[in-house]
Amino acid sequence: MKRKIIITASLLVATLIVIIQSCVSTKVTDKSGNQLWSENCQRCHNTPPSSAFTNIQWEIVNTHMKQRAMLTDEEYKKILDFMQQGD
Amino acid sequence: MRTKIFITLLSFSLIASASHAQQYNEELIDSLIKSKAQAQVARNSKFLISGYTNMTARFSKDESSFSNISLVPILLWKPSEKILVEAELETGLEGSETSIELGYADVSFFVNKYLTIRTGKFISPFGIFQDRLHPSWINKLPTFPVGTGEDELGVGPTSEIGVDFRGGVPLGTAKMNYSVFLANGAQLITDPAEPEKQGTLTYGNAEAISKKLTAGGRLGLLPFSNSSLELGVSYRTGNVGDKNSTYKNVGAQMYAFDLTYVHQLEFIKGLFDVKAQYNKVNVDKAAYIDPDDQTGNTPYTFDNKRSSFFTQAAYKPTMLQNKFLKKAELVFRYAEYNPPDGAKDADDIKQYTYGLNYWFTWRTVLKAAYQSQKDNNVFFLQIAVGF
Numbered sequence: 001m002k003r004k005i006i007i008t009a010s011l012l013v014a015t016l017i018v019i020i021q022s023c024v025s026t027k028v029t030d031k032s033g034n035q036l037w038s039e040n041c042q043r044c045h046n047t048p049p050s051s052a053f054t055n056i057q058w059e060i061v062n063t064h065m066k067q068r069a070m071l072t073d074e075e076y077k078k079i080l081d082f083m084q085q086g087d
Numbered sequence: 088m089r090t091k092i093f094i095t096l097l098s099f100s101l102i103a104s105a106s107h108a109q110q111y112n113e114e115l116i117d118s119l120i121k122s123k124a125q126a127q128v129a130r131n132s133k134f135l136i137s138g139y140t141n142m143t144a145r146f147s148k149d150e151s152s153f154s155n156i157s158l159v160p161i162l163l164w165k166p167s168e169k170i171l172v173e174a175e176l177e178t179g180l181e182g183s184e185t186s187i188e189l190g191y192a193d194v195s196f197f198v199n200k201y202l203t204i205r206t207g208k209f210i211s212p213f214g215i216f217q218d219r220l221h222p223s224w225i226n227k228l229p230t231f232p233v234g235t236g237e238d239e240l241g242v243g244p245t246s247e248i249g250v251d252f253r254g255g256v257p258l259g260t261a262k263m264n265y266s267v268f269l270a271n272g273a274q275l276i277t278d279p280a281e282p283e284k285q286g287t288l289t290y291g292n293a294e295a296i297s298k299k300l301t302a303g304g305r306l307g308l309l310p311f312s313n314s315s316l317e318l319g320v321s322y323r324t325g326n327v328g329d330k331n332s333t334y335k336n337v338g339a340q341m342y343a344f345d346l347t348y349v350h351q352l353e354f355i356k357g358l359f360d361v362k363a364q365y366n367k368v369n370v371d372k373a374a375y376i377d378p379d380d381q382t383g384n385t386p387y388t389f390d391n392k393r394s395s396f397f398t399q400a401a402y403k404p405t406m407l408q409n410k411f412l413k414k415a416e417l418v419f420r421y422a423e424y425n426p427p428d429g430a431k432d433a434d435d436i437k438q439y440t441y442g443l444n445y446w447f448t449w450r451t452v453l454k455a456a457y458q459s460q461k462d463n464n465v466f467f468l469q470i471a472v473g474f
Contacts, residue, residue: 002389026312027260039314042358043349045225045473053135058165060135063171066203070221070255070264070307073200 028074033082036075039073050083056082108418133165139450141223141471154228155469156180159190159222171195190255191246199252201254208291209251212243212266212305213321214343214364216397217239222472227360228442229454232422234366234395239284240424240436241339242395243366244273244323246291259340260312267304272297275327275334277434282378282431284453286370288327288339288392297335305343315350319343327370334373339411341368357404357413366396389429395421403446418442436460450474 024057040074041047058080064075131418157179164172173192193207210218215237220226234242249270256263273288274296303323310316328334343382350362374386397466399420407413442456450473458465 026414027259028262028312030175042351042360043314043317043347044219048449052254052449056133058137060165060171060407061137063165063197064163064173065139067171067173067195067205067253067472070266071258072255072262074257075255 007036028072028078031078033078033080033085037079037082040065040071040075040079050085053083055084123260132269135163135469137161137163137474139222139224139471139473141469143229143467143469146466146468157223170198171197195388203281205252205253206250208246208248211247211290211301211303211323211394212251212253212268213243213323213341214366215319215345215347215362216364217245218305220362223469223471224450224452224471226417226471227399227416227444227454228420228440228456228458229467229469230400230456230458232249232364232395232397232420233436233441233460234422234424235364235397235439237290238367239287240395240425241287242368242393243289243343244290244303246304247271247301248293261308261310262314263309264307265304266306267302269300269302271295271302272289272299272325273339274329275337275339275373277332277334277373277375279376279378285375285378286373287428288370288425290369297326299326303341313350315348317345317347319345319347321345326391328373336374337371339368339370341366343367351405351406353404355404357402360401360403361399363396363398365394365396369391387429389427390431391427393422393427394425414446416442416444416446418444428429434461 003058038047050058062076062080062083065071066073138158138160138188139157140152141155144153145151148205153330157177159175159177159205161468162172162174162176166172166467172194176187176376177190183190189208191207191209193205194207195203195205197203200213212218215236216232216465220440221235223229223233223426224343233240237245247268247270248270251266251268251270253266254264256265271292271294274292276284276287279285301323302325303321305319305321307317307319310318322341324340325338326336328337336356343366345364346362350359351359370391372391374388376385379383399416401416402406403413404415407415418440419442420438420440422436422438422440426435438458438460440455440456440458444455445453454467454471456467456469458467
């Protein structure tokens with residue numbers, strides 16, 4: 001039990017420290033597709049390079065991610081534009 | 088006479104060459120139309136096969152083997168701007184047999200900026216592990232945390248059959264997401280032949296088990312504009328007893344809390360990734376047939392409340408200059424499972440997993456992990472590839 005409390009508390013404290021370190025506030029409208037791509041993809045998995053898919057495939061993948069990761073409409077459009085520019 | 092023969096032969100040859108030319112032109116036009124149409128179809132065909140595959144080797148004191156070989160293709164099709172069709176087929180080897188299971192198959196309608204309706208079989212939006220982290224190329228360890236799988240130790244749903252309303256909503260510099268669903272009920276296992284499963288639930292049932300549908304959902308809040316932190320709460324309620332049995336009024340309420348924190352931090356020169364989830368399932372009290380009683384007539388009951396918890400931290404030094412080190416990743420996970428007091432199933436489980444990953448590409452990883460669990464310590468090697 002002690003071990004569990006120590007592990008959980010350590011992780012919470014570490015998380016709190018880094019949360020405080022990362023407090024920034026910029027509206028989605030002021031962000032680039034590049035920034036949104038980096039911030040949103042890495043929440044679950046590594047960020048894919050734009051060369052991973054063709055433009056049409058990016059449209060399908062991003063639609064899938066809009067539904068699964070519940071991206072906002074603006075995030076979806078900006079990320080898709082950014083990924084398709086690299087094709 | 089000679090002139091007549093000459094004219095006749097000339098006429099025949101002219102007719103023959105005209106006919107040949109016509110046939111040639113038709114073939115040429117056909118082939119031109121075909122190639123144009125194929126190019127058009129290729130441009131407009133929004134179909135993609137994605138997915139992942141993995142193979143695992145496990146080494147323990149009593150047994151070493153190559154196992155958990157699976158190939159999971161995901162079919163994605165966007166027939167129009169507002170519609171997405173997706174299906175996941177989980178194929179794998181179980182012993183010498185090949186198993187094929189439908190992970191999910193659903194259609195999503197993008198109604199407006201804030202609302203998507205999906206219907207079919209979908210991954211349950213209950214917590215984050217099953218919904219987002221379970222694919223082997225995403226999961227940072229070769230195993231699932233205890234309590235999050237589809238086995239008898241699973242606490243909470245993994246899939247649903249029904250309809251789900253979901254979307255992402257901006258809230259100034261923050262944002263939220265929601266998912267609300269109506270689905271077929273879970274099924275309560277009562278069979279005394281499977282004492283370890285008595286009182287547990289199965290999910291994603293295609294048939295109506297209980298009279299009414301089950302309702303549930305998840306609400307996620309991302310308070311920071313960089314989306315680094317997400318806090319989620321999930322709930323699900325409904326009857327679980329067979330409508331034709333004495334268990335018809337037995338219900339189950341379940342809830343989950345989850346946390347995600349992922350951010351690249353300058354002072355540690357890398358990506359720090361924390362995930363945590365707590366699941367709780369409360370099933371109404373019911374009398375089960377005691378499997379230990381030979382007569383099969385003695386009922387027994389217990390306080391059917393079970394829970395599970397996991398927390399995972401990972402660090403990847405992505406900001407280092409060294410090309411080898413920046414692709415390495417350290418992972419630690421603690422997980423536990425708490426069965427109901429008085430049930431005939433497993434004891435408490437505490438699981439510690441330590442991992443070291445190497446990412447060859449953004450979606451190809453070699454994982455080495457050591458998992459320590461009471462009397463069951465195993466070393467794993469897994470290769471996972473997303474495609």
